[in-house]
Amino acid sequence: MCGYIRRVTDCPEIQDLLEDIGLGELADRYRPTEHTIEHYYPAFGGDPERKIRGLIVPDEGGATPVDATWWYDCEPIGKTLKVGERTTFNARNLDSPYWRGPLLHRRALVVATGLGETKVIDGVKQHFLIEGELPFLLGALYQHFDNGCYSCAVMTRDIHPRFASYHDKAFPCFIPADKSFVDAWLYDIHTLPKPVATYLEHPRIVVPLQVSLVKTFRNGETAKDPVYLPPDP
Numbered sequence: 001m002c003g004y005i006r007r008v009t010d011c012p013e014i015q016d017l018l019e020d021i022g023l024g025e026l027a028d029r030y031r032p033t034e035h036t037i038e039h040y041y042p043a044f045g046g047d048p049e050r051k052i053r054g055l056i057v058p059d060e061g062g063a064t065p066v067d068a069t070w071w072y073d074c075e076p077i078g079k080t081l082k083v084g085e086r087t088t089f090n091a092r093n094l095d096s097p098y099w100r101g102p103l104l105h106r107r108a109l110v111v112a113t114g115l116g117e118t119k120v121i122d123g124v125k126q127h128f129l130i131e132g133e134l135p136f137l138l139g140a141l142y143q144h145f146d147n148g149c150y151s152c153a154v155m156t157r158d159i160h161p162r163f164a165s166y167h168d169k170a171f172p173c174f175i176p177a178d179k180s181f182v183d184a185w186l187y188d189i190h191t192l193p194k195p196v197a198t199y200l201e202h203p204r205i206v207v208p209l210q211v212s213l214v215k216t217f218r219n220g221e222t223a224k225d226p227v228y229l230p231p232d233p
Helices: 013-020 024-030 097-105 179-187 194-201
Strands: 004-008 037-040 051-059 062-070 074-077 080-083 107-121 124-144 150-157 209-214 227-229
Touching (some): 013 024, 013 107, 013 124, 024 062, 037 051, 051 179, 097 107, 097 124, 179 194
Parallel strands (some): 062 150
Antiparallel strands (some): 004 037, 004 107, 107 124, 124 150, 124 209
């Protein structure tokens, strides 16, 4: 389960990542004016303003960044969204009829520099801040409503053996920073391209990760020395 995402805004490698995947035209959207860390949380409590900023979705002739409520089950109400009761900030069981349509037609990307996972160890909740040595992409599914609003879910997969120490039920769906893969992910809609289907069955750690036990995700106060997780081959 992925319930926290962060993006360090003055990370120049974000622009490099976007260039590498053929989305360099979006770089200005992520280019900072000063150092900040953007913190994203799911819309627990029914708050539609809990959004992932700069979610990349396909658009006519390319892709565009939008701000999407981090909770897929929403409905439009006036100029905003009403957050539903079904817990849908993550999309894991992709064989479910609920996710089958979005998986085929509405795939998106999150640009991130870190995320958070929680695991109960010896009866105590432990919080792990997982930061990339480079920025990375996460798979997401989205909805676009008639009032112009968006909602989304961040995709997770079955547990990765080297990730089980930090979450033993799910694994964030990291997306390879490969232009041909990203093109298939964003634009080859109404189908599930074979490279995408194969990858979803065998997801990988795609960048070097540093894992720290922290008191809170937002402050990132490290409680122990970080653990290094190299990318998968």
